[in-house]
Amino acid sequence: MPAQILDGKQIAAEVREEVKQEVARLKEQGITPGLAVVLVGDDPASQVYVRNKHRACEEVGIYSVVHRLPAETTQAQLLDLIKQLNNDPQIHGILVQLPLPGHIDEKTVIDTITLEKDVDGFSPANVGNLVIGDKCFYPCTPHGCMVLMDKTGIDPKGKKAVVVGRSNIVGKPMAMMLLARHATVTICHSRTKNLAEECRQADILVAAVGKPEMITGDMIKEGAVVIDVGINRVGEKKLVGDVHFESAAQKASWITPVPGGVGPMTIAMLLKNTVEAARR
């Protein structure tokens, strides 16, 4: 039987509605959650994501400021802006849209965002807290994957989870979150021997490699839950994930589509983290 769809659009809408209610409660206490988004340069995809983040904030009542800086902005100028935002009482969350232009060191920039306002959850201190299970912000994309499963009644406890991809933004935090929920976790990457065999062991398979349709149906265990984090543009307009949807859907019990799966959850979880930052 073909897989059921994990509908990210619908679940993200539910999360946004919950956030809206939480924002209203905070406003009754005199607190308006505030998010600052910083965009450097003119990457077209980043411009769209930043615009969508601003709109999503407006819809739920979060105060949002977008700082659009030219591609030639120096690292020192960007760090100055972040320090200013760190001290701005109206701003509870700071996000620097990635990727940054090549002359700016992403790590230095992320390290400059104060821990309390790191709503992306990318800073080393936040990641450290995630690893040891302390209070932290869950990075938005893997958090979105977890919420997709939770709201569908998929419990990782005792399951074998395979995460393909070891990025700091998705693969590694995803593995930590699954581990915290008592899954047995394997992280695979470009040098994993016999990737297909590893993937076939997975009750939950998370693909986050950035390679169009690399995971095919023959790599999937019958009945597995397949979460596709990839967003790859092929040709002029077509978007595909890291999973070959048609063949994978013949084997999986649940699968996320691309578009409309994990992507919409990323922004919904950012709103949630911003409200959490304000609440704290």
Ligand SMILES: Nc1nc2c(c(=O)[nH]1)N[C@@H](CN(C=O)c1ccc(C(=O)N[C@@H](CCC(=O)O)C(=O)O)cc1)CN2
């Ligand atoms: N500072 C950050 N930078 C980046 C992040 C991030 O979480 N923080 N993630 C990505 C980009 N991103 C949000 O910033 C993002 C990507 C995709 C989507 C999304 O909704 N995708 C849609 C398809 C949209 C399209 O047509 O292109 C989907 O999958 O349905 C939302 C947010 C890198 N940078």
